[in-house]
Every structure is written in structure tokens, then in C-alpha cells.
Amino acid sequence: METKQAALQSVIWATDHLDLLDQRLLPEEIVYLPLQTSEDVWEAIRHLKVRGAPAIGIAAAYGVFLGSRNSNDGVEQWLQAVKDTSDYLATSRPTAVNLFWALDRMKAKAEELTSSNINHSLEECKQFLLQEAIAIQSEDEETCRLIGVHALTLFEEDMGVLTHCNAGGLATAKYGTALAPFYLAQEQGMKLRVFADETRPVLQGARLTAFELHQAGVDVTLICDNMAGMVMSKGWIDAVIVGTDRVAANGDVANKIGTYSVAVLAKAHNIPFYVACPLSTIDLSTPSGDLIPIEERNAEEITEGFGKRTAPRGVKVFNPAFDVTPHDYVTAIITEKGIIRPPFDVNLKKLFEQ
Numbered sequence: 001m002e003t004k005q006a007a008l009q010s011v012i013w014a015t016d017h018l019d020l021l022d023q024r025l026l027p028e029e030i031v032y033l034p035l036q037t038s039e040d041v042w043e044a045i046r047h048l049k050v051r052g053a054p055a056i057g058i059a060a061a062y063g064v065f066l067g068s069r070n071s072n073d074g075v076e077q078w079l080q081a082v083k084d085t086s087d088y089l090a091t092s093r094p095t096a097v098n099l100f101w102a103l104d105r106m107k108a109k110a111e112e113l114t115s116s117n118i119n120h121s122l123e124e125c126k127q128f129l130l131q132e133a134i135a136i137q138s139e140d141e142e143t144c145r146l147i148g149v150h151a152l153t154l155f156e157e158d159m160g161v162l163t164h165c166n167a168g169g170l171a172t173a174k175y176g177t178a179l180a181p182f183y184l185a186q187e188q189g190m191k192l193r194v195f196a197d198e199t200r201p202v203l204q205g206a207r208l209t210a211f212e213l214h215q216a217g218v219d220v221t222l223i224c225d226n227m228a229g230m231v232m233s234k235g236w237i238d239a240v241i242v243g244t245d246r247v248a249a250n251g252d253v254a255n256k257i258g259t260y261s262v263a264v265l266a267k268a269h270n271i272p273f274y275v276a277c278p279l280s281t282i283d284l285s286t287p288s289g290d291l292i293p294i295e296e297r298n299a300e301e302i303t304e305g306f307g308k309r310t311a312p313r314g315v316k317v318f319n320p321a322f323d324v325t326p327h328d329y330v331t332a333i334i335t336e337k338g339i340i341r342p343p344f345d346v347n348l349k350k351l352f353e354q
């Protein structure tokens with residue numbers, strides 16, 4: 001059955017506030033939350049109403065504007081409010097480096113706007129800062145499209161491609177990173193068979209990836225996480241592509257918990273394992289994956305996810321939200337600037353020197 005529908009935008013700037021798609025409620029309900037303050041944005045990021053590395057960065061950029069717009073005591077105080085709001089938003093989640101990248105970019109813009117050789121009024125500073133957040137969002141759309149263009153060169157008609165978590169339009173301004181080639185393939189009439197891991201415990205694969213691809217009319221098959229090995233052994237998977245929250249300087253990749261297991265399975269089956277991300281996800285200041293901070297979330301996500309108790313009360317739980325895939329398992333990293341292959345330590349550095 002043809003189900004093609006318009007893609008949902010996860011973050012919308014609406015003149016004087018942010019309309020944010022509540023991703024916790026998908027796929028059952030499509031609800032946009034009006035966010036007015038930086039506290040609203042912090043809460044939305046922490047509780048996964050907005051999630052996915054680029055979308056977190058975009059929401060946080062608007063959060064900086066919202067948190068500083070009522071500072072009316074002069075540009076110096078306003079600059080301080082921008083810095084304080086950025087520091088506060090930086091505490092919302094630890095792993096996705098796009099959050100810190102976007103906050104740094106907003107702070108740098110505010111510093112530039114208030115520097116002594118530019119004479120902007122306070123009101124102009126605020127409006128230019130808002131424009132910076134809008135630019136971060138619109139640049140992300142083009143970045144993701146380019147990632148899709150490069151990634152698509154790795155795929156051929158009728159390939160089976162497995163993905164984990166959600167690195168789609170919902171996690172970005174549009175198209176996604178890992179899902180971008182699927183949308184571009186569809187635009188070009190090229191058929192790919194996508195397999196989406198459900199992605200325990202929060203089910204981003206089932207609730208978000210399967211939802212957005214199915215809604216767009218892309219051929220997607222949902223599987224439980226523990227079925228990936230079986231479908232690979234059947235020869236149904238020609239490639240794996242995932243997004244990432246942070247790439248270390250040596251090419252180690254942090255992504256949604258379970259990604260590492262998929263990478264090991266891919267290697268065991270001689271299947272290429274691709275990682276798609278914008279340059280803003282590459283963190284050359286973190287030398288290797290063991291130094292990437294890994295968020296641990298509430299036990300309830302595992303013991304009573306979605307309101308149904310599935311484990312005994314009081315049982316010990318370990319719930320890391322991300323894992324690190326060592327660079328040896330990564331075939332290539334696909335960015336808006338092209339496809340990066342090993343040695344990643346050398347080639348990632350070169351990418352930023354270009």
C-alpha cells in the first residue's frame with residue numbers, strides 16, 4: 001500500500017518561539033510543543049522530546065536565543081546571559097558533540113556582535129543571534145543532502161541496507177545523515193531494501209526510523225535488535241549505515257547503544273559498516289573513543305519502558321545510552337565533504353585542514 005506523506009520537521013522556529021515535535025509520542029501522536037524559554041529547551045533535550053545529534057544542536061542554538069532575549073541591561077550583560085544560557089544548556093546531555101558545537105558557535109557569534117569594532121544596538125545583537133540559529137538549521141539541511149549524495153555512491157540498485165537507531169530527518173533539519181541516501185535513492189527511482197533495528201530500550205528504530213521511512217514510501221522492514229545477525233547470515237544485508245553522536249580523532253565512533261554489536265556482526269559477515277555524519281559531529285579534541293562521555297539513563301527505560309513493567313522491582317540495571325565502535329570496524333565515514341577512509345587519524349585531520 002502506498003503510504004507516502006510529507007516529512008515531519010522536528011524543530012520549527014515560529015516567529016517568537018520554538019515549535020518542537022515531541023518525538024516521545026511518535027508514531028502514535030504528532031504533537032508540537034511551544035517552547036518559550038531555555039529551561040523548556042533543556043527539559044526537551046534531557047527527556048528526548050528532541051533527540052539525534054544535529055537536532056539537539058539546532059534546538060540548543062534556539063535555546064540560547066530564548067534564554068538571553070530578555071536581558072535588557074546592555075550588550076555586556078546580554079553577552080553574559082548568552083554565555084550563562086550556553087553553559088546551562090550544555091548540561092542537558094553529554095554525548096552528542098553537536099550540542100557543544102552549536103553552543104560554541106552561538107557564543108562566538110555573540111562575542112563577534114558585541115566586539116568593540118562593531119556598533120550594534122542590543123536589539124540588533126539579539127536579532128543577529130537568532131539569525132545564527134536559523135543558519136545552523138538551514139545549513140544542516142544542505143549538509144545532510146550532501147551526505148546523502150556521497151553515501152548513495154556506495155549503494156547499488158536492490159541492495160539490502162541495515163541501520164540502527166534513528167539518524168533520519170527527525171534527528172536533523174531534513175533528510176538525516178544515515179537515512180539521507182535512502183531518501184535520495186527514492187527521489188531517483190533507485191530501489192533499496194532498508195532493515196531498521198528496533199533499537200532497545202527507547203525504540204528509536206521502531207518508533208522513528210520505521211515511521212519516517214514508511215511514511216515516505218521507502219521499502220523498510222523492522223527487525224528486533226537481536227535479529228541483525230540472522231538477517232546478515234541469510235545474505236539479505238549488503239551494507240550497514242548508521243549515524244553518530246561523536247567521532248573521536250582516531251575514528252572511534254559513539255552511537256546509540258547496540259551499534260557496536262552491529263559493527264562486530266557486520267565484520268563477521270564481511271559487510272561494510274558505514275558511518276554518516278556532518279563535520280560538526282567530528283571531535284578532533286577527543287583523541288579516542290574511550291574518552292567520549294557516555295550518558296547513562298534511568299533504569300525505568302528498561303524495567304518499565306512505555307508504562308509496562310517487564311522486570312522485577314529492585315533488580316540491578318545498567319543502561320548506557322551509547323556505545324563506542326572502535327575504528328577498526330568502520331569501513332568509511334561519510335561527511336558533507338566526501339567519503340573518509342582509513343587511516344582515520346590522518347584523514348580526519350586532513351579534512352579539517354582543507
Ligand code: MRU
Pocket residue numbers: 051052053054096164165166167168171172176177178204242243244245255256257321
Ligand atoms: O538518544 P538519541 O536518540 O539522541 O540517540 C541518537 C543517535 O544515537 C543517533 O544515531 C545519532 O545522534 C545520529 S543522528 C543523525
